[in-house]
Structure formats: structure tokens, C-alpha cells
Amino acid sequence: MAAVSVAVTRRLFLQRAPAEEVLRACKASEDWSTLAGQEALHAALVTDPAAKQVNRTYKQRCLKALLHALDGHEICEGLLEAYISNDLLGATAKGSDGPSIRTFEVNGAALELHTSDEIGGEAETSGCLWPACPALAAWLQAHASELTGATVLELGSGTGLASLTVACCADVKTVVATDNSLSALSRLRESAKALDSRIGSRVHVAALDWLANAWLDDDDRDAEPAAHAYARPAAELPASPFDLVIGSDLAYNPLLLRPLCRTLGAILRASAAGGALSPRAWLAAERRSAETWAMLLEELQREELTVSDLSEPLRSAAAAQSTFYCAAESIGRLHLLEIRATTHGGDGHHGLSVGNMSDGDVCMRHGAMSTKGMESFETRTI
Numbered sequence: 001m002a003a004v005s006v007a008v009t010r011r012l013f014l015q016r017a018p019a020e021e022v023l024r025a026c027k028a029s030e031d032w033s034t035l036a037g038q039e040a041l042h043a044a045l046v047t048d049p050a051a052k053q054v055n056r057t058y059k060q061r062c063l064k065a066l067l068h069a070l071d072g073h074e075i076c077e078g079l080l081e082a083y084i085s086n087d088l089l090g091a092t093a094k095g096s097d098g099p100s101i102r103t104f105e106v107n108g109a110a111l112e113l114h115t116s117d118e119i120g121g122e123a124e125t126s127g128c129l130w131p132a133c134p135a136l137a138a139w140l141q142a143h144a145s146e147l148t149g150a151t152v153l154e155l156g157s158g159t160g161l162a163s164l165t166v167a168c169c170a171d172v173k174t175v176v177a178t179d180n181s182l183s184a185l186s187r188l189r190e191s192a193k194a195l196d197s198r199i200g201s202r203v204h205v206a207a208l209d210w211l212a213n214a215w216l217d218d219d220d221r222d223a224e225p226a227a228h229a230y231a232r233p234a235a236e237l238p239a240s241p242f243d244l245v246i247g248s249d250l251a252y253n254p255l256l257l258r259p260l261c262r263t264l265g266a267i268l269r270a271s272a273a274g275g276a277l278s279p280r281a282w283l284a285a286e287r288r289s290a291e292t293w294a295m296l297l298e299e300l301q302r303e304e305l306t307v308s309d310l311s312e313p314l315r316s317a318a319a320a321q322s323t324f325y326c327a328a329e330s331i332g333r334l335h336l337l338e339i340r341a342t343t344h345g346g347d348g349h350h351g352l353s354v355g356n357m358s359d360g361d362v363c364m365r366h367g368a369m370s371t372k373g374m375e376s377f378e379t380r381t382i
Contacts, residue, residue: 001029001031001034001036001041002031005028006029006040006041006044008025008028009026009045010044010048011105011323011325013044013045013051013054014050014054014103014105015102015104015134015324015325016054016055016058016102017325019065022065023062023065023066023069026041026066033069035074035076038075038076038078038079039076039078041066041076041079042076042078042079042082045059045062045063046079047078050101050103053100053101053103054100055100063082063083064083066079067079067083100115100116101113102115102159104161104165104323104324106164106165106169106323107141107168108168109168110194111164111195112191112194113129113159113160113161113164113187114159114190115127115128115129115187116187125158125181125252126159126179126183127158127159127183127184127187129158129159129161130158131249131327132284132286133158133161133248133284134324135248135284135317135318135324135331135334136162136248136282136314136336137162137165137323137324138317138321138323138324139282139284139313139314139317139336140162140169140170140282141169141323142321144166144169144170145170147172147243147244148170148171148172149172150170150173150244151172151173151174151175151241151243152174152175152176152244152245152246153175153176153178153242154175154176154177154246154247155178155208155245155246155247155250155264156178156179156247156249157178157188158179158181158184159187159188160191160192162246162247162248163175163176163177163188163246164191164195166246167195167203168198168199173202174202174203175203176203176204176206176242177192177204177205177206178205178206178207178208180209182207185205189205192205208263210256210262210263211256240270240271240274241270241271241272241273241276241279242268242271242276242279243271243276243278243279243280244279244281244282245264245267245268245271245280245281245282245339246281246282246283246284247281247282247283248284249285249286250283250285251285251293251296254295257296258302261296261300261302261303261305264281264283264300265304265341267279268341269342272341278340279341280338280339280340281337281338281339281340282310282336282337282339283336284314284334284336284337286330286333286335287335288333300337304341304342305339305340305341306339306341307337307338308339309336309337309338310336311335311336311337314335314336315334318331319331
């Protein structure tokens with residue numbers, strides 16, 4: 001079986017692309033159905049170390065589709081045994097499959113993302129890989145040369161694909177991946193720690209709650225934020241001001257649009273005031289609702305943020321690359337906004353404060369960066 005076809009099949013499988021896409025990649029090689037071709041697929045989908053971390057249910061779905069397509073051909077024993085043993089394991093397993101690893105091979109590094117298949121609560125949003133995220137990662141990879149020496153902040157990092165991609169592809173100074181989900185922060189630390197030998201100490205993980213900051217008016221909050229305890233800062237990190245703020249699929253909840261835009265505006269203005277020459281944000285999103293999208297643009301305008309539409313270049317970049325799987329049906333709905341702000345001062349809305357942190361997280365207050373719990377720095381702040 002052609003090496004290129006096997007490589008594409010393996011890449012799609014490790015990223016958990018739809019089973020029909022994996023099967024289509026298999027069939028791209030004329031000899032895919034021969035025993036030799038099947039053995040190559042067995043090596044890529046079953047015995048490969050990265051393949052062993054793939055979610056059992058998804059693996060079973062792909063093997064089933066493959067064996068069904070091989071009906072009428074002599075079947076490789078390895079594929080058949082893998083399907084039967086996987087099926088027996090599913091019959092005896094209790095509960096869900098639990099966390100799953102999605103592997104992206106980026107610039108020679110294996111990005112192992114800890115995702116979740118659970119539905120409901122924060123796991124449904126922060127644990128899933130939404131369509132705009134791999135597209136943003138593709139965009140960052142394509143524009144890596146523009147980010148040399150930059151400090152980058154990601155809002156709502158979720159799985160961390162965008163943050164880890166920019167750390168692997170660009171010679172950035174620092175990347176700070178933020179989220180307000182404790183489970184997301186935990187997964188982010190695991191994924192970043194696995195890349196420690198490649199990215200060193202350039203990636204940091206921080207809690208950031210858009211609803212718990214001084215720049216919000218009282219009516220912007222659903223409720224008063226709980227008091228947040230901060231440990232005594234032990235050292236400062238070279239991560240502020242930020243040259244680039246990134247985010248993907250953040251504009252889905254109308255109730256969070258104003259806090260999101262207030263947070264974005266505050267960070268961009270604080271970065272400009274702190275010395276960043278031309279701070280900007282790249283915000284990628286899949287447009288699902290015309291009303292919600294219009295609200296987002298209205299809130300950005302309300303914050304006096306300048307917006308440029310880079311949607312067509314994003315779609316072209318996503319369609320032209322093969323590192324990150326981007327569903328063809330989603331590409332047409334993808335948008336990318338480049339956002340900039342004019343520096344203001346003294347309006348009471350532009351302080352930067354990050355809350356909900358556990359020991360060892362990066363702490364951001366009023367534009368300054370510091371670490372907490374330095375005794376656990378190596379295991380909690382990567």
C-alpha cells in the first residue's frame with residue numbers, strides 16, 4: 001500500500017476524523033484491499049503506539065467500516081482479531097470510554113490532546129475539539145514566520161490545540177493558554193508537559209474567568225463572582241504585554257459575548273499601554289447563528305475595537321493544508337476576525353485580573369504576570 005495513503009489514513013485516524021473520511025483515505029491506494037495493504041493499515045491503526053491511545057468506540061467504528069468495505073476479499077488476521085478483541089472489550093467495559101487522546105503531528109512534534117467525549121456541563125465545551133480550532137491552528141502554522149519573538153495569549157483554550165501549535169511552529173517568546181474550566185486546565189497541563197522537551201518553559205497555563213474582572217459592569221455579570229484567593233507571587237513571567245491574542249469558537253453563547261469583548265478589549269489596550277507595538281487578536285469561529293454573530297460584531301464595536309475580516313484567507317488556508325483535519329462541510333462557515341484596539345486610560349474597565357487559580361497556575365492581575373506556588377512550578381505551570 002502506498003506510503004502516502006497510509007500516512008494520510010493514520011493522520012486522520014489519530015485526529016479522530018469521521019470513519020468515512022478514514023475509509024476514503026484507505027481506498028486512495030489501489031492495493032489497499034490486498035493482504036499487504038491490510039497489514040500496512042493494521043500497523044497504522046492498531047499496533048502504532050499513538051493508535052493505542054485512540055478512543056475504543058471510535059476505533060471500533062473505523063475497524064467495522066473497514067471490514068465491511070473488505071467484504072468479498074481475504075481478510076488480514078490482524079485486522080479481524082483487532083476488531084473482535086475490541087468488540088469483546090466493549091461488551092465487558094462499564095461506563096463510558098473516558099478521556100481520549102487525539103494526536104496531531106505538527107512540525108515534527110506529536111501534540112497529544114486530552115479530549116473528552118462526555119456530553120453535558122463544561123466537558124461538552126472545553127473537552128471537545130470544535131471546527132474553528134483546527135482551522136485556527138492551520139492559520140497559525142501558515143503564519144508562524146510573523147510571530148517570531150511574540151508573546152501570545154489564548155482565550156478559552158479548551159484542548160489547547162492552538163496554543164501548542166503556535167509554540168511548536170513559531171519561535172515565540174511565551175504562550176499563555178487560559179480557560180476557566182478546571183478540567184480543561186488539567187488537560188492542558190498534561191498536553192503541554194508531554195511536549196516539555198520540545199517547547200520547554202514557553203507554554204504556561206492560567207485560569208481566566210471573563211465574568212470575574214473589574215472591567216465588567218454589574219449588569220454584565222450573571223451573579224457576583226466568588227472571592228478568589230491568590231497566593232503570594234513568587235516570581236514574574238515574561239508574558240505581558242501580549243503581541244497576539246487568539247481564540248476559537250468562543251462566540252456561541254450570547255450571554256458571554258459582552259464579557260468576552262470586554263476582556264479582549266482590556267487585554268489589547270493593556271498590551272498597547274505596556275509596550276506592545278501593535279497588539280492584535282485573531283478570533284476564529286464557526287458561524288452557527290446570524291443573530292449571535294451580529295451580536296458579537298455589535299459588542300466589538302461597542303468596545304471600540306477595529307475589526308478586519310480574514311475569513312476567506314482562513315478558509316483557503318484550512319482547505320489547502322493536511323496537518324489538521326477540517327471538515328469540508330464546516331469550512332464554508334468558518335470566519336476569522338483580526339481585532340485591534342486604541343489605547344485608552346482611566347475609564348475603570350481596563351485592568352486585567354485572572355481568577356479561579358489553584359497553586360502553580362499563572363496569575364495575571366492588572367497586566368502583570370506572576371507565578372504562584374513555585375514549589376510546584378514544574379508540574380503545574382509548564
